[in-house]
Amino acid sequence: MKYVFGLVLLTILAAGGLMGGVIVLRWTDNMTSTPKIVPGERTFEMPAGTLPRSGGELTPPREARDLAARRPNPVKATPESVARGKALFAIYCTPCHGAGGKGDGLVSPKFIPPPDITHPSIQKARTDGYLQHVIGTGGAVMPAYGEALSAEERWDVVHYLRSIAAK
Numbered sequence: 001m002k003y004v005f006g007l008v009l010l011t012i013l014a015a016g017g018l019m020g021g022v023i024v025l026r027w028t029d030n031m032t033s034t035p036k037i038v039p040g041e042r043t044f045e046m047p048a049g050t051l052p053r054s055g056g057e058l059t060p061p062r063e064a065r066d067l068a069a070r071r072p073n074p075v076k077a078t079p080e081s082v083a084r085g086k087a088l089f090a091i092y093c094t095p096c097h098g099a100g101g102k103g104d105g106l107v108s109p110k111f112i113p114p115p116d117i118t119h120p121s122i123q124k125a126r127t128d129g130y131l132q133h134v135i136g137t138g139g140a141v142m143p144a145y146g147e148a149l150s151a152e153e154r155w156d157v158v159h160y161l162r163s164i165a166a167k
């Protein structure tokens with residue numbers, strides 16, 4: 001009789017423990033299985049009438065390069081603009097294009113070698129709008145810098161590219 005009582009008590013305790021465990025598990029688990037929005041999962045439409053704090057210039061998509069190439073450079077080619085472009089070029093472009101834009105950066109032997117961007121085949125054939133668009137949206141394999149550089153900064157880099165054109 002004593003053993004039966006012990007066994008029943010043990011069973012009740014075990015069942016209670018199990019149920020408690022299930023409640024604890026669901027309690028903690030419920031917090032993660034509620035509907036939620038993961039950062040970057042969706043983009044929201046801005047409310048009508050919202051104004052951007054700066055810029056606001058839309059970058060045409062990669063497919064619209066011909067259209068983008070027709071845009072004139074809105075930034076004046078002042079020495080300050082060229083200097084800003086030079087500093088940005090040193091940060092973002094030298095790894096592949098090299099300090100002088102000749103395509104001899106440290107990365108180029110390990111990557112697809114970039115062209116000499118001081119050469120007339122690029123300097124003469126490409127408009128400012130085209131170059132600014134390539135920098136923002138990337139080339140065939142070249143990465144896009146639209147996230148790192150603002151539209152104005154990309155125009156500055158174009159002025160710098162013009163300043164290193166082979167004569």
Ligand code: HEC
Pocket residue numbers: 089092093094095096097107111112113114115117122126131134135138139140141142143145157
């Ligand atoms: C990871 C290496 C890499 C980096 C960094 C890089 N480029 Fe390039 N770039 C390339 C390669 C490779 C090409 C040629 C193939 C292509 O268009 O993707 C190229 C092409 C170009 C061209 C010629 C485009 C054309 O169609 O005539 C220009 C201009 C240019 N890059 C400018 C820049 C500028 C400015 C930066 C910095 C903001 C930069 N690149 C950063 C690799 C790079």
